[in-house]
Amino acid sequence: MNVLSEGRPTRPDRIETGLPVTATGNRGLMLEEALIFEIGSSGTTGVDFDAAPKVSSRLGGLERKRPIGLPGLSEQETVRHYTRLSRQNYAIDLGLFPLGSCTMKHNPRLNEKVARLPGFADLHPLAPVSTVQGALAVIDELAHWLKTLTGMPAVAMSPKAGAHGELCGLLAIRSALEARNDPRAVVLVPESAHGTNPATAAFCGYKVENIPANADGRVDLSALTARLGPDVAAVMITNPNTCGLFERDMKNIADAVHSVGAFVYCDGANFNAIVGRVRPGDLGIDAMHINLHKTFSTPHGGGGPGSGPVVFSAALAPFAPLPFVERADDGYHLVEEETAGEHHGASFGRMVAFHGQMGMFTRALAYILSHGADGLRQVSEDAVLNANYILRSLEDVLDAPYGASGPCMHEALLSDKGFAEGFTTLDVAKGLIDEGFHPMTMYFPLVVHGAMLIEPTETESKAALDQFIMALRSVAQRAKAGDPSLRSAPHFAPRRRLDETQAARKPVLVWEDPALQEAAE
Numbered sequence: 448m449n450v451l452s453e454g455r456p457t458r459p460d461r462i463e464t465g466l467p468v469t470a471t472g473n474r475g476l477m478l479e480e481a482l483i484f485e486i487g488s489s490g491t492t493g494v495d496f497d498a499a500p501k502v503s504s505r506l507g508g509l510e511r512k513r514p515i516g517l518p519g520l521s522e523q524e525t526v527r528h529y530t531r532l533s534r535q536n537y538a539i540d541l542g543l544f545p546l547g548s549c550t551m552k553h554n555p556r557l558n559e560k561v562a563r564l565p566g567f568a569d570l571h572p573l574a575p576v577s578t579v580q581g582a583l584a585v586i587d588e589l590a591h592w593l594k595t596l597t598g599m600p601a602v603a604m605s606p607k608a609g610a611h612g613e614l615c616g617l618l619a620i621r622s623a624l625e626a627r628n629d630p631r632a633v634v635l636v637p638e639s640a641h642g643t644n645p646a647t648a649a650f651c652g653y654k655v656e657n658i659p660a661n662a663d664g665r666v667d668l669s670a671l672t673a674r675l676g677p678d679v680a681a682v683m684i685t686n687p688n689t690c691g692l693f694e695r696d697m698k699n700i701a702d703a704v705h706s707v708g709a710f711v712y713c714d715g716a717n718f719n720a721i722v723g724r725v726r727p728g729d730l731g732i733d734a735m736h737i738n739l740h741k742t743f744s745t746p747h748g749g750g751g752p753g754s755g756p757v758v759f760s761a762a763l764a765p766f767a768p769l770p771f772v773e774r775a776d777d778g779y780h781l782v783e784e785e786t787a788g789e790h791h792g793a794s795f796g797r798m799v800a801f802h803g804q805m806g807m808f809t810r811a812l813a814y815i816l817s818h819g820a821d822g823l824r825q826v827s828e829d830a831v832l833n834a835n836y837i838l839r840s841l842e843d844v845l846d847a848p849y850g851a852s853g854p855c856m857h858e859a860l861l862s863d864k865g866f867a868e869g870f871t872t873l874d875v876a877k878g879l880i881d882e883g884f885h886p887m888t889m890y891f892p893l894v895v896h897g898a899m900l901i902e903p904t905e906t907e908s909k910a911a912l913d914q915f916i917m918a919l920r921s922v923a924q925r926a927k928a929g930d931p932s933l934r935s936a937p938h939f940a941p942r943r944r945l946d947e948t949q950a951a952r953k954p955v956l957v958w959e960d961p962a963l964q965e966a967a968e
């Protein structure tokens with residue numbers, strides 16, 4: 448079947464550029480691609496198995512009455528379909544990904560090679576522990592590195608993401624408070640926090656209260672201490688924070704929080720800016736998640752869940768979740784159940800069915816070992832250097848609200864101040880798409896109007912940064928000059944500007960075969 452044949456549906460929202468319309472809807476190598484259901488037909492198949500024997504007699508009348516409408520395509524058509532779709536997407540392997548607060552850096556191919564070794568890739572979570580000693584050694588070794596880099600005595604390896612790690616940390620805090628018969632009601636969260644922080648606290652049954660920032664973008668220590676009291680269970684602080692600034696008062700904050708019997712949760716999503724240079728344990732932190740898919744270069748959404756190990760202080764370690772790996776004289780054990788004894792029996796329980804995400808563990812450990820401690824320190828230094836290069840190269844055309852607060856950490860924060868009437872951060876983001884870049888994080892953190900948060904990461908070369916800066920300078924100047932064509936960008940993407948409200952409120956997630964619908968009526 449020729450998938451480019453006449454009569455093939457064309458997308459209704461194609462770009463109108465004033466250029467000639469081609470017969471296929473394609474423009475050169477930008478191939479138009481319909482849904483797989485629209486290009487396949489249920490009458491065709493890519494394999495020629497014999498017809499399946501009739502089994503209806505054994506199904507007692509429950510057999511399917513109608514075809515289920517799976518598309519039929521040859522293997523080549525299928526491969527082409529997905530390859531074409533992949534070309535309509537942006538990827539870290541295609542260009543710079545300036546997502547603030549969400550380190551999106553190169554995933555070294557060495558990690559991929561290691562993760563694919565059959566001894567790791569083909570593991571089954573129910574394999575007897577005696578047969579997976581190597582895998583447990585990898586988990587233990589990675590745990591050792593995470594504890595060493597953070598200066599914390601314990602780590603829970605099972606949480607599947609940053610947000611899941613926050614849940615793990617707050618459940619441990621809640622257990623610790625309940626264990627001393629001191630349940631508390633409130634969790635304090637700075638205004639600039641990522642939405643997962645208040646969401647996690649609320650999910651754990653806490654009332655969330657905001658703490659304001661001071662004029663230079665950091666937590667207001669006096670406002671925080673004024674609010675602390677016996678009803679406060681924990682303070683959740685992101686450090687470096689989402690304004691791209693290091694919370695210099697962290698130790699004083701932690702001392703104040705501990706003095707009222709509360710705990711300090713640190714959102715470690717920005718650990719990439721300080722890894723190898725600052726040990727959060729030295730700052731008085733009780734629990735912190737580490738997004739392996741951010742700091743330690745494992746892919747975001749790379750073949751299943753991510754991984755968000757949580758490091759714990761000695762005060763919280765006994766409450767950490769099950770299961771965990773323990774090293775003994777006769778090898779590694781997976782401790783699955785609570786046992787009596789010191790540091791055992793207080794765990795808040797299990798967060799996931801199995802013990803974590805081997806694919807992410809192997810990649811993260813390969814990354815850590817290939818850099819070594821010195822290399823990781825260089826990583827954070829270069830990440831910070833690159834972000835400051837971006838900040839200083841843009842601040843004459845874009846407002847940098849905390850530009851005067853000193854150098855930034857690994858993220859540069861800009862605002863929409865000075866754009867022409869009616870022009871927004873969204874327009875700049877769409878303009879960047881036309882320049883061939885994924886937009887930066889926008890409208891976050893909420894404390895800055897029309898925020899643009901840019902994180903180049905350490906893996907980008909100066910040439911790549913210069914190209915991005917040139918593109919953003921150009922788009923920013925168009926926003927300031929009020930160039931009307933920017934309001935309708937993107938012009939050169941597979942789709943033009945979409946109705947994001949409609950997409951969020953009325954998403955169309957299911958394709959229904961018109962023929963089957965008719966048959967059902």
Ligand SMILES: *Cc1c(COP(=O)(O)O)cnc(C)c1O
Nearest residue numbers: 548549608609610641643716738
């Ligand atoms: C990414 C991020 C999170 C959530 O982490 P996930 O791994 O996406 O669940 C939380 N806080 C901050 C500051 C982040 O950047």
